[in-house]
Amino acid sequence: MNKYLSISPEVQQALQSGRPVVALESTIISHGMPYPQNVETAMRVEQTIRDYGAVPATIAVIGGQLTAGCTPDQIEHLGRKGTEVTKASRRDLPVLVARREDGATTVTTTMIIAAMAGIRVFATGGIGGVHRGAENTMDISADLEELAQTPVMVICAGPKAILDLGLTLEYLETKGVPVIGYGTDELPAFYTRHSGFMVDYRIDTPQELAQAFQAKMEMGLRGGMLVTNPIPEEYSMPADIINRAIDDALAEANRLGIRGKEITPYLLDKIQQLTGGDSLAANIQLVLNNARLAARTARELCR
Numbered sequence: 001m002n003k004y005l006s007i008s009p010e011v012q013q014a015l016q017s018g019r020p021v022v023a024l025e026s027t028i029i030s031h032g033m034p035y036p037q038n039v040e041t042a043m044r045v046e047q048t049i050r051d052y053g054a055v056p057a058t059i060a061v062i063g064g065q066l067t068a069g070c071t072p073d074q075i076e077h078l079g080r081k082g083t084e085v086t087k088a089s090r091r092d093l094p095v096l097v098a099r100r101e102d103g104a105t106t107v108t109t110t111m112i113i114a115a116m117a118g119i120r121v122f123a124t125g126g127i128g129g130v131h132r133g134a135e136n137t138m139d140i141s142a143d144l145e146e147l148a149q150t151p152v153m154v155i156c157a158g159p160k161a162i163l164d165l166g167l168t169l170e171y172l173e174t175k176g177v178p179v180i181g182y183g184t185d186e187l188p189a190f191y192t193r194h195s196g197f198m199v200d201y202r203i204d205t206p207q208e209l210a211q212a213f214q215a216k217m218e219m220g221l222r223g224g225m226l227v228t229n230p231i232p233e234e235y236s237m238p239a240d241i242i243n244r245a246i247d248d249a250l251a252e253a254n255r256l257g258i259r260g261k262e263i264t265p266y267l268l269d270k271i272q273q274l275t276g277g278d279s280l281a282a283n284i285q286l287v288l289n290n291a292r293l294a295a296r297t298a299r300e301l302c303r
């Protein structure tokens with residue numbers, strides 16, 4: 001094991017004895033939700049994973065250590081400091097670690113650290129993708145490259161419509177990443193269950209998710225698998241309301257010239273403001289829903 005990696009005793013013991021572990025990211029805590037809902041949600045997600053029979057491993061960079069299994073104090077610290085914590089993607093790890101700084105891990109770096117630790121299933125809310133207008137900006141999330149090369153199953157509620165969903169699917173196809181719909185043929189779009197795009201395969205059980213991922217690993221095919229799990233109907237948002245908020249947020253971001261790593265956190269925050277907190281409530285519910293599926297799937301993988 002490398003000297004930069006710290007695994008909590010609980011996570012370490014679960015991995016050694018072949019018990020199920022689910023990775024969780026920390027950018028969603030520091031950059032994806034306001035305090036204190038971010039910390040409350042992170043703790044609720046951990047509890048949900050326990051309730052469903054797996055061990056949660058919230059991942060972050062803490063004082064330069066790649067940490068799998070943050071303590072409640074560390075989660076509180078990441079949530080309270082919010083956007084003051086560096087949003088850490090793959091390119092940020094070398095300098096953050098050398099300087100012994102903190103970093104909130106995105107889907108990309110959570111996958112990297114999960115794989116280092118031997119964790120195979122990861123639950124989150126949304127992933128990054130190909131941004132609208134990427135033909136000019138070349139803004140394509142590193143999350144897609146990581147899915148292409150790192151062997152972790154990522155369970156999300158689909159890419160948000162702040163992205164170009166069609167281009168995101170094309171990119172994943174090129175990179176050989178299976179896009180699975182859990183109980184659906186249609187790609188869910190985070191706040192809503194519908195996008196108008198089809199997934200590659202529909203899978204209806206955690207057992208079959210585990211079998212497909214296992215087959216990918218055993219064949220030695222590089223990379224992960226993307227599972228898109230639709231937000232429960234009762235929490236999904238009216239498409240017209242959310243689409244208007246997204247369009248307004250995108251227009252404002254354009255006007256302000258926001259680019260690079262700032263754009264995703266900016267849009268998430270703006271959409272939350274524009275929808276008066278309804279989107280935050282939906283966001284929390286879909287993460288809990290993904291945590292349940294991830295715990296069940298991690299258990300199947302351990303059979």
Ligand code: PSU
Pocket residue numbers: 025027028031032105106107108125126127128129140141142143160190260261262264265268
């Ligand atoms: N999309 C969401 N919620 C999030 C993110 C994306 O709906 O919290 C976060 C995740 O951590 C994701 C990151 O990995 O933003 C992607 O950032 P970027 O677009 O800069 O790659």
Ligand code: MN
Pocket residue numbers: 139140141142260261
């Ligand atoms: Mn980007």
